[in-house]
Amino acid sequence: xxxxxxxxxxxxxxxxxxxxxxxxxxxxxxxxxxxxCTTDVxxxxxVIPVAPDVTLGHEAVGVVHALGSAVEGLTEGQRVAAAGxxxxxxxxxxxRGFSSQCRGQMLGGxxxxxxxxxTLAQYFLVNNAEANLAPIPEELSxxxxxxxxxxxxxxxxxxxxxxxxxGETVAIFAQGAVGLSATIGCRLLGAGLIIAxxxxxxxxxxxxxxxxxxxxxxxxxxxxxxxxxLTDGQGVDAAIEALGAPQTWEAAFRVTKPGGRISNVGxxxxxxxxxxxPLEPFGYGMSDKQVYGGFNRGGRxxxxxxxxxxxxxxxxxxxxxxxxxxFDEIEQAFRMMALKEGGIIKPLIHFEADSx
Numbered sequence: 001x002x003x004x005x006x007x008x009x010x011x012x013x014x015x016x017x018x019x020x021x022x023x024x025x026x027x028x029x030x031x032x033x034x035x036x037c038t039t040d041v042x043x044x045x046x047v048i049p050v051a052p053d054v055t056l057g058h059e060a061v062g063v064v065h066a067l068g069s070a071v072e073g074l075t076e077g078q079r080v081a082a083a084g085x086x087x088x089x090x091x092x093x094x095x096r097g098f099s100s101q102c103r104g105q106m107l108g109g110x111x112x113x114x115x116x117x118x119t120l121a122q123y124f125l126v127n128n129a130e131a132n133l134a135p136i137p138e139e140l141s142x143x144x145x146x147x148x149x150x151x152x153x154x155x156x157x158x159x160x161x162x163x164x165x166x167g168e169t170v171a172i173f174a175q176g177a178v179g180l181s182a183t184i185g186c187r188l189l190g191a192g193l194i195i196a197x198x199x200x201x202x203x204x205x206x207x208x209x210x211x212x213x214x215x216x217x218x219x220x221x222x223x224x225x226x227x228x229x230l231t232d233g234q235g236v237d238a239a240i241e242a243l244g245a246p247q248t249w250e251a252a253f254r255v256t257k258p259g260g261r262i263s264n265v266g267x268x269x270x271x272x273x274x275x276x277x278p279l280e281p282f283g284y285g286m287s288d289k290q291v292y293g294g295f296n297r298g299g300r301x302x303x304x305x306x307x308x309x310x311x312x313x314x315x316x317x318x319x320x321x322x323x324x325x326x327f328d329e330i331e332q333a334f335r336m337m338a339l340k341e342g343g344i345i346k347p348l349i350h351f352e353a354d355s356x
Contacts, residue, residue: 003055003121004330006113009046012334015053020117020125024070027129029080031122033142034060034349035321036330037084037150038176039267040120041338043113047269050113057120058084058112059149061142062351064133071129079136082119082126083298084150085109089131099297109298120330122351134303139311143348147181147317148306151346153296155181155242156306158265159189161292162238167192169236171227171255172212175203177320177346178265179242180210184315186240187211195230197223197248202343206319227255236260244268246275254281256289264293323347 003017022028040056042048061081064074074080087094087102087109094102094109102109111127112118126132136145155178162170170191172182175198186194187210196212198204199219207215214230216223228235235257241248244266252262268275282289309315322345325333333347 001122002327003117004057004334005053005055006043006050008052010044012044012056012331014330017055017117017121019123022066022068022071022125023127024068025128025130026068027064027071027074027080027126027133028066029060029062029082029124029126029133030065031060031062031119031124031351033062033146033351034120035146035150036120036333036337036347036349038337040113040334042267042269044334044338048114054113055117055119055121055124056113057118058110059146059151060119060124061136061145061149062124065123068129073130074133074135079142080133081136081145081149081303082132082134083148083153083296083303084112085296085298086111086127086132087298088128089299090128099299100295120349122327131299134300134307137307137311140307143318143321144310144316145307146348147320148303148310150296151177151181151320152184152306152315152317153298153302154178154265155183156185157294157297158182158240158242158263159185161261161263161294162186162240163261164189164191164238166190168238169193169195169231170238170240171195171197171236171252172240172242173197173223173248173252174243174266175200175207175212176242179240180206180320180345181317182240182242182265183207183210183212184317188309188314193236195227195236197227200343202322203345206345209319224251224254238263241266244270246271246273249275250278253278253289256281258283259288260290262289262291264291265295320346321348325349327351
């Protein structure tokens with residue numbers, strides 16, 4: 001099979017690899033469609049260290065190709081999706097509710113690329129398949145189902161960690177695919193005022209479409225001052241950091257009122273420096289502000305919940321797809337994602353002509 005891999009830091013390419021063989025609890029999926037994630041770019045740059053020639057990717061759907069001997073409830077040829085993390089759901093961490101920290105390891109549930117080959121290949125393996133593979137409803141296209149695997153999963157977790165109550169205010173820093181998904185999640189949770197911080201016009205428009213009430217362009221004003229102005233000096237009940245930058249991290253503390261919540265979903269590995277907490281907005285440690293960092297939780301049940309939101313018409317994430325490519329063109333798609341060319345947000349990769 002062909003697989004899109006990290007040859008070495010700074011170099012990616014397509015190579016031939018054997019089709020994986022399933023263990024007793026595994027399933028091998030034949031890929032029909034995939035998305036490229038900014039995390040794959042982090043890997044290429046060496047920010048997330050992985051083995052040479054490991055397959056990239058963690059956002060893919062397909063059909064069951066081969067079943068492990070102990071797997072029940074799935075059949076060959078069935079359309080399925082796996083989340084971007086595939087925990088065991090058996091260890092203490094999973095049973096405590098921290099599936100992304102599977103086996104007590106930091107981000108231990110993130111097996112694709114980090115611990116074994118990822119999903120940007122013609123076939124990929126899913127561990128603990130009964131818990132991690134969700135059948136795709138007939139009403140949903142592969143294109144729609146793809147967004148449940150990571151973008152909506154991660155953005156929705158960020159919204160849940162903001163612990164919004166009906167009518168509360170929230171500021172979301174950055175409207176990339178995860179930030180946009182967080183905006184959708186905050187709308188679904190009943191936020192009364194959603195303020196999106198974003199400078200790119202196309203992303204601003206999507207933010208409005210997905211539920212943002214107000215847009216703050218950080219290139220035209222100080223976003224902290226503007227958000228405080230928009231909230232009569234009080235600040236927001238919650239802030240979501242969806243970029244992974246020191247500036248937005250600090251801004252989230254500055255715009256959150258005492259007793260508020262900061263939900264971090266941005267990846268801060270690009271800047272290898274300790275994050276600073278501004279002391280006065282943090283009440284010198286006594287502001288009753290809560291900070292929660294997390295991401296995709298994975299699992300069949302979680303994917304089914306997101307599928308249901310799409311089935312009933314409450315969510316349509318597909319406008320985030322700005323470009324489409326065949327698997328033969330994946331190197332071009334990846335380059336555009338790395339350089340953020342052409343206003344790209346998410347590139348859809350077709351493995352088959354009839355995959356969507």
